Amino acid sequence: MQIVKNDSIRGFSMLGFLTRYMARLRIVVGLGVLLALSGQVFAHGERNQEPFLRMRTAHFYDMKWSTTAVAVNEDIVVTGKFRLFQDWPGNIPKPERVFLGNGTPGPVLARTESWINGVPAIQSGKLELDRDYEFKTVLKGRIPGRHHVHPMLNVEGAGPLLGPGNWLTVSGKWEDFKLPVTTVDGTKIDNLETYGVAQTIKVHAVWYVIALVYMLWWLRKPLLMTRFAAMEAGNEDLLVTRGDRLWGAAFLVGTLVVVVMWANWAEATYPRTVPLQGGEMLVDPLPLEKNPVKITVVRATYDVPGRSMKMNLSFTNNGDKPVQVGEFMTAGLRFVNHSVPAAMANVHPDFPKDLIPPSGLKVENNAPIAPGETRTMMVEATDAAWEVERLTSLLNDPDNRVGGLLFFFDSEGNRIIANVMGPIVPVFGKS
Amino acid sequence: MASNSQAEAVEIYGVKWSKWSAALSRRFDIIVAVILFLAVVSAFHLHFMLLAGDWDFWVDWKDRQFWVTLSPIVAIIFPGALHYVFWDKLRLPIGATFAVVCLIFGEWMNRKFGFHDWSYFPYSLIAPATFIPGAIVLDVALLLTGSMLATALTGAIAFAFLFYPANWAWLAAYHLPVEVMGSLVSVADYIGYAFTRTATPEYLRFIERGTLRTFGGHSAWVASAFSGFICMLMYIVWWYIGAFLGRVVTVPNKLKTMMGLKKDPKPAAVSI
C-alpha cells in the first residue's frame, strides 16, 4: 500500500498556503534587515527633508564624539558648533524658539546634560541668524544596539533640523540602566525610569477596581433590553430602587473621602513641590569672527547626470594673509579640498565617513588668494552623495537656491568660515 | 435545558417576559455590553487622544493650567452623551464610570504596547491621568437627583474639581524640585528632558509659562474652577448631542423592492 503525503493531492490547504506565504515574507523582510545592518548609509528620515531645509538652515561643524561605543549607563559626550544660516528660507519661521534636541531612534540614550555656549539647554530659547553657537550634549547609554544619532535643532514651526548622524553602539542590558538623581530636599531617587511608577499603578488600579465594583451592582441584574422595555412600559420607578440609591450614595461619600485623604497624604509626603518649569533659555551667540573673504556667486549649476555641483565664485580677500579654499560643507556633507593639508587635518577621525565624499572638492586654481586680490574661479563638488542624500531634489523645490559654508585656511592653518548662497540652475545634459 | 414553553413567564421590572425571551434578552445584554465596551474604548480614546492627548501622554505636560483645565472638559463629553442613552432610555447610572473605565483601558493598553514596548519610553514618563473619582460622582449625582440639569450643576463641576486632587496622589512625587545643570526643574521636567522625543521638543509643551496673578499661587484650583464651569455647559450640550444621535430616525429605502418588499404607493397628486 502506498501512503501519499502530499498536500496538493488533498486540494488547497489553508495552513500550507499561510506557511508558504509567511516563509516568503520572512525572506523578504530578512533580506531587508540584513541590508539595513550591513549598510553604513542609514539615515534618520532627514533625506526626505527638502534640500532648502538642510542647506540653508543649521550648519553643524566641528562635530566630535567622545566615543562611539559605550556600555549601558556610560556617557557619550557630543560637542560641536552650528551656524544658523544667513540665507534662512523665507517660508519657514525664524529661530525665535529653538530647542537643542538629539535625533535618536527613540530614547535609546538618556540625555543628562545639554549646553549651548555654556548655558544649560534644558529649555528652549531664541537664537540669532548668521551667528555661531557651540554646543555640548551628554548622552547615557540606555537601550543596547547600534543607533544612528544626530545632533539636532528643533525650530518652532520649522520642525527638526538634523546635523550629521553617527553610529553609536550601546552594549549591555536595558534592565541595568539607571538614572539616579537627588532632589533639592535631599530625596535620593534611584532611577528616574522607574521612579513613582508603583504608586501610579496603585492609584490607577485602586480606582479601576472601585469603578468595576460600582458598576457590577447594575451589571449583575438584567441590563439593557429588559430595562428598555420597562422604560417603554412606564415602570421607571421600578428601575431605580432604594438599594441602588444607597449603593450610589456610599460610593459618592467613599470617593470623596478617598480623594481627599490620598491628596492630603501626597501633600504631606511631598510638602515641597514645584510646578513644571516653562522658562526660556537666554543665550548669546559666539563672538563674531573676522571674515575678510567676500564671496559672490557668479553662477551655480547642478549637473544632473554628472552628479556635480559647479559654482563659479568670485572671491575678494580683504584680509592681510593669503588664503586657500579648503572645504565646502552643506547639509552635513563635507567636500574637502585634498590639496590643502590644513583642511584635511580639520576632519576628525570619528566623523562619519559616508558624509565625506572621497572625490572631495575640486578648486580651479589652488594658489592662495593674496590679500587684496579678487579672483573668479570654479569650485566643483562631485559625488554620488548628492543622489544618496537626495539633495538633487532641490530641482523640485519652489525655491531653487543653494547654501553652504566655505572654509578657508591661511598658511598658518587658521580657519575662516564664509557663507555661500545663491540661485542654482540644473543642467540635464552636458554643460 | 431550553425552555420552549411560552406559557412560562417571568416578571422583570414590572414587565412580563416569557422565559425563553428573557433568556435571550440576557444573551443580548452580554453581547451588546461587549460591543459597547469596544466601541466606547475606540471612540472615546480617539476623541481624547486627539483633543487632550499630549497632556495625557507625558508627565512633563501635566501642568497646573492647561492640563487641569482641558482634560475634564474633553473627558466629560462622552459621559454626557452616554448619560442620555444610559439614563434616559435605561435608567442606568453608570454612563460616566463606564466611559472612563473604557478610556483608561485603551490608554494603558497603548502605553504598554506602544509607548513602552515599541518606543522605549519609561512608564514614569507616560502614565495617563485617572478620571474615575469624578465619573463616579457624576453618575451618583444623576442617580440621586434624576435630573440632567441638577447633575450638570453638581456632578459636572465635581468632575472637574476632583480631577486634580485625584491625580495628585501619584503626580506629586514627580513635582519634587531637582537641580540640573544649575537650573531648578521638577523631576517631571527632567524625565521629559532625559528620555528624548525627537519630534516633540520642549517648546511644543503647552504648559503654564508663568501665571499673572493666581492669588496665593493656587493655579490648579483656579484652573479647576474654570474647567468646572465649562464642564457644566459641556455636559448639557453633550447630553443633547447624545439625544440627537440616539434618536431612531429612518428614511424610505428606494432599493427595498429588490428584497421583495412592496413599492411605496405614489403620493396623491397635490393640487396647487
Added chain:
Amino acid sequence: MSSIQSGARGALDRSPGSFVQYKWPAISALAVTLLMVFYRWFQQTYAWATGLDSTLPEFDATWMKLLSYELPLIGIMWVGLWSWIWMTRDRHLDKITPQEELRRYFTLVLFIFSYAFAVYFAGSFFAEQDASWHQTVVRDTSFTPSHIVLFYGTMPLYVTFGVGSFLYAMTRLPKFAERVSIPFLLAVTGPLMIIPNLGFNEWGHAFWMMEEFFSAPLHWGFVVLGWSVLALGGLLMQIMMHITELFKRMDAEGAV
C-alpha cells in the same frame, strides 16, 4: 445559511443557542486578532530596523512590500464581502418567519460585534501608537511604519465589517430594508470617512505642521467623525424595539 424550520406551533426550539450563533463572529475575531498580532510583530521587528528612512531600498523591501499586500487585500475584502452579501440577499423579505427574523437580528448584533472589535484596533490601539511613533521620530513620508498599519491595514478592515453589517441588515431584515436607519448609517459612514479625511491629515503634515502635536486642529477631523460612533446608541434603541416586538409576536403566535 441555516434557518429555523417553522413547524407546528409551540414545538419550536426557542433555546438561546438556536438564535445566537457564535461561529462566524468567533472566526472573525480570531482572524482579526491574528492579523493584529502580525501587524504589531511586524512593527516591532522592522520599524526601527528599516522604517526610519523611506529613501532606502530596505524600506521598500519591508514596509512598501507590506503596503503592496494590503492595498489589493482592501479591494478584495470590500468587493468580496459586500457583493456577496448583496448577491445572496433575501429576495422575499415579505415572507420571512418571525423565528428567522429574530435569528437574523442576533446575527446582525454579532456582525456589529465584529465591526466593534476591528474598530478597537484602529480607533484606540494603533491610533495612539501613532503618537508614540511620530512624536519619537522624524516623519519623512506619508507611508510611515505607523500609517501603513493604521490607515491601510486596520481602518479598511473595520470599514469592511461596518458596511458589511449595514448591508446585512438592509438585505436580511424587513424593517431595515423598508426604511434606511439613519443612526446605523451614521455609525458606519462616520468611521468610514476617517479614511478620506486622511487626505487632510497628509496635506497638513506636508504643508503646515512640522512638529507632532497630537491635539493639533489638523487632527480634529478624525475626532468629529469618531463621534458618529455615538449613533450606535440610536441603533441599539432601534434593534431593541424590533426585537421586543418580535418577542411579543412570537409569544402571541405560540399562545394561539
